[in-house]
Amino acid sequence: MRYSEVRGKAKYSKKGQIGLIEMIMVIFIVTVLIVVGIVFYTGVLKQSIQKKGGEILSQKAEVELRAIQGMPEIECSKNVRREDCIDTLKLLIAKEVIDGEEKGYYATIFGRKRVLVKQVYPELQGQVENQECTQEKYNQEVYPNNCDTWIIYESRPATITEVNKISVPVSLYFPNAAEDRKNEYRIGELIIESYR
Amino acid sequence: MKKGQTEIIGLLVIVVLLIFIIILFVTLRTKPQEKAIGRESAYTASLLTAILKATPCERTDTIPARPVSIEEIIRRGIPRQSTCGNGEARQEYLAKELQIIKGRVNTNQKVNLQILIKNTQNPQDIILVGNSCLGEKTVERRIITGSSSGQQERFEMVLEYCTT
Amino acid sequence: MKEKRGIAPVFQYIFVAIAGIIILSFFVQSALRQSNISKEVGNIQTVNALEDNLRALEVATNANKEIQLAAKQGITVNKPVCGVLRVENSPQIRTQEAIFSNTELKADKLKVWTVSWEYPYRIMNFFFLADGQTEYIVQGTGRLAEELVGIQRQGEPCCDNFEFIPKIFNVKTNSYTPQSGQVKKYVFINQEPTVAPAPTAEVLKIQTDGEKCDEQGNREDSECTGVVTFYKEEGQETTVFFGKAMLYGSIFAKDKKSYDCSLEAAFERMEKVTKVYEKRAEKLFAKDMQDQLSPNPTYLRIKESLHTLITTLENKKIKVRQLTQADLQEIAQQKEIIQNLNEVLRSEGKGQVF
Numbered sequence: 132m133r134y135s136e137v138r139g140k141a142k143y144s145k146k147g148q149i150g151l152i153e154m155i156m157v158i159f160i161v162t163v164l165i166v167v168g169i170v171f172y173t174g175v176l177k178q179s180i181q182k183k184g185g186e187i188l189s190q191k192a193e194v195e196l197r198a199i200q201g202m203p204e205i206e207c208s209k210n211v212r213r214e215d216c217i218d219t220l221k222l223l224i225a226k227e228v229i230d231g232e233e234k235g236y237y238a239t240i241f242g243r244k245r246v247l248v249k250q251v252y253p254e255l256q257g258q259v260e261n262q263e264c265t266q267e268k269y270n271q272e273v274y275p276n277n278c279d280t281w282i283i284y285e286s287r288p289a290t291i292t293e294v295n296k297i298s299v300p301v302s303l304y305f306p307n308a309a310e311d312r313k314n315e316y317r318i319g320e321l322i323i324e325s326y327r
Numbered sequence: 328m329k330k331g332q333t334e335i336i337g338l339l340v341i342v343v344l345l346i347f348i349i350i351l352f353v354t355l356r357t358k359p360q361e362k363a364i365g366r367e368s369a370y371t372a373s374l375l376t377a378i379l380k381a382t383p384c385e386r387t388d389t390i391p392a393r394p395v396s397i398e399e400i401i402r403r404g405i406p407r408q409s410t411c412g413n414g415e416a417r418q419e420y421l422a423k424e425l426q427i428i429k430g431r432v433n434t435n436q437k438v439n440l441q442i443l444i445k446n447t448q449n450p451q452d453i454i455l456v457g458n459s460c461l462g463e464k465t466v467e468r469r470i471i472t473g474s475s476s477g478q479q480e481r482f483e484m485v486l487e488y489c490t491t
Numbered sequence: 492m493k494e495k496r497g498i499a500p501v502f503q504y505i506f507v508a509i510a511g512i513i514i515l516s517f518f519v520q521s522a523l524r525q526s527n528i529s530k531e532v533g534n535i536q537t538v539n540a541l542e543d544n545l546r547a548l549e550v551a552t553n554a555n556k557e558i559q560l561a562a563k564q565g566i567t568v569n570k571p572v573c574g575v576l577r578v579e580n581s582p583q584i585r586t587q588e589a590i591f592s593n594t595e596l597k598a599d600k601l602k603v604w605t606v607s608w609e610y611p612y613r614i615m616n617f618f619f620l621a622d623g624q625t626e627y628i629v630q631g632t633g634r635l636a637e638e639l640v641g642i643q644r645q646g647e648p649c650c651d652n653f654e655f656i657p658k659i660f661n662v663k664t665n666s667y668t669p670q671s672g673q674v675k676k677y678v679f680i681n682q683e684p685t686v687a688p689a690p691t692a693e694v695l696k697i698q699t700d701g702e703k704c705d706e707q708g709n710r711e712d713s714e715c716t717g718v719v720t721f722y723k724e725e726g727q728e729t730t731v732f733f734g735k736a737m738l739y740g741s742i743f744a745k746d747k748k749s750y751d752c753s754l755e756a757a758f759e760r761m762e763k764v765t766k767v768y769e770k771r772a773e774k775l776f777a778k779d780m781q782d783q784l785s786p787n788p789t790y791l792r793i794k795e796s797l798h799t800l801i802t803t804l805e806n807k808k809i810k811v812r813q814l815t816q817a818d819l820q821e822i823a824q825q826k827e828i829i830q831n832l833n834e835v836l837r838s839e840g841k842g843q844v845f
Contacts, residue, residue, distance in 0.1 A: 161341075187539065203613045203615070203764050210833075215376050216377075224771060232766075240587055252427065299373050318428060
């Protein structure tokens with residue numbers, strides 16, 4: 132074989148190898164870019180869906196806040212007429228009925244949530260902050276100055292990834308059996324904590 | 328040369344694609360927040376109702392003693408015999424109570440609340456608690472008519488709510 | 492020697508073609524999948540938005556609204572079982588609301604009306620849905636027939652408690668000549684039907700107890716009771732209503748089966764709310780006993796009456812599809828007792844139960 136023929140073959144062989152390597156590198160880079168693009172897009176899509184889910188949860192919670200305020204199970208009712216306040220006596224009962232005997236029924240209405248009412252005015256003296264109002268507390272003569280929280284309903288999932296809390300000020304009505312004119316009103320907050 | 332040109336075009340395509348992806352990403356990241364105006368309106372309406380209904384004290388000139396609401400105090404003044412304050416004037420007592428209410432209800436630093444009660448016939452008779460909202464705000468008003476000193480009076484209660 | 496110059500052009504083209512087809516089919520498949528997912532997400536969003544709209548209206552005593560949907564969509568209510576809501580093929584949503592409507596609606600604008608149901612205390616809101624495909628033709632000569640279509644008599648006290656079916660529902664009177672093509676629902680108030688049921692003609696007869704439903708102006712909606720008859724080609728089915736809101740429900744319900752679904756939801760909720768008031772009476776009595784030397788016995792009496800009502804409701808719930816006028820009388824009597832006892836408390840200056 133002549134030297135120039137060998138050199139030519141080697142030249143072509145090297146060129147071929149370079150060409151092959153080039154092609155492999157291009158395919159590799161393009162593949163990497165496509166994969167990065169897909170991962171990126173999926174990540175952005177996931178973020179967007181999570182954000183949308185959060186917004187929907189927030190929107191739903193606000194609708195529910197107003198709906199719960201107007202539920203006959205807790206809303207004031209005087210001489211059959213509706214009044215724009217929450218009946219604290221019904222709140223005590225809510226614990227027994229909504230969060231108790233009939234929880235299965237109300238679970239389809241409330242879902243995974245914690246719904247509570249907290250008194251904010253007047254400020255209570257002593258170690259009363261976050262004290263739950265129970266039947267026992269109600270029976271004491273100092274009621275309602277011995278507690279400030281009524282839990283209407285509570286249902287937590289096994290694992291909580293997100294909690295969305297919203298609230299609205301409400302008028303709290305304290306009925307007096309002995310004397311209708313002695314009914315007292317205070318200011319509270321209706322709080323909903325939605326779980327995800 | 329031709330091969331070089333092809334390679335450059337190829338590179339350009341990739342760069343353009345990358346730029347496009349980055350623009351898409353930036354666009355999706357900076358989507359503006361929508362304002363929940365309905366929520367603020369419901370909040371102020373509910374708060375105003377709750378304030379007017381609240382009974383911070385009671386009158387002791389009846390048997391049994393009867394609770395007195397803030398609305399009643401605005402309408403008719405503080406009853407002669409009551410547990411409402413320590414002999415202060417109506418203005419002073421209401422300003423104090425409204426300040427307490429505002430502090431207890433508004434614990435969010437990002438929210439500004441202002442409560443104003445003015446006598447439409449007597450500009451001197453005014454109660455103002457909190458700072459005014461600059462810019463976008465939600466306002467709730469109520470008219471309360473009454474007579475504390477024999478004369479017909481007309482009060483306007485205004486609640487301003489805004490985020491800072 | 493032959494020079495190797497790489498792959499022959501033919502094979503290159505084949506390779507490119509195959510690769511191109513694979514890549515194209517991948518993207519086409521993704522696009523189609525994305526499109527289906529979009530549609531499903533849209534349906535889920537619509538059904539959730541519908542539920543949110545209903546919940547938002549729940550606080551109103553009487554309100555109506557037209558809900559704009561993204562496109563003309565099929566909405567299924569109380570089908571295949573009671574208490575479910577669905578848009579196209581979205582997952583079913585369970586609801587405790589009492590919705591009176593056709594079981595299958597098709598609309599891009601859904602008409603919604605809500606009225607508070609009180610018996611005698613407020614229990615829940617009833618929802619009446621329509622898609623605009625049905626004409627409601629009210630036939631009757633009494634005041635109730637006039638009130639339903641919004642006719643105000645001269646010299647009558649206006650507007651206080653004057654309740655009529657909102658205009659968005661296309662309600663017509665006696666003199667109207669129905670247009671062909673639309674489904675018609677003939678509602679006969681206190682008179683025998685003069686139209687036979689047909690595929691595009693639904694027939695309903697409402698027989699009220701006395702004139703308790705008739706009085707414009709000052710009257711109690713809960714006093715309005717009676718019997719409803721749904722006429723079908725294969726026969727007729729009868730049930731009862733108590734409360735004006737339930738009367739409206741019978742007009743919007745597709746048939747007795749659909750009406751019974753909402754009646755069941757109403758009974759369920761009435762039982763829960765009555766339990767709350769029973770316990771309220773109990774607590775008021777206990778507190779009264781604490782404060783007074785001789786506690787008021789009316790609290791105990793009203794508590795017992797409420798307990799009786801709860802038991803009655805539990806029994807009636809089981810036979811909700813076979814309710815008779817006798818059942819209606821029983822519930823009405825108990826309601827009357829409870830209402831009177833509450834009134835006694837009011838007259839004595841005591842804290843009322845409701």
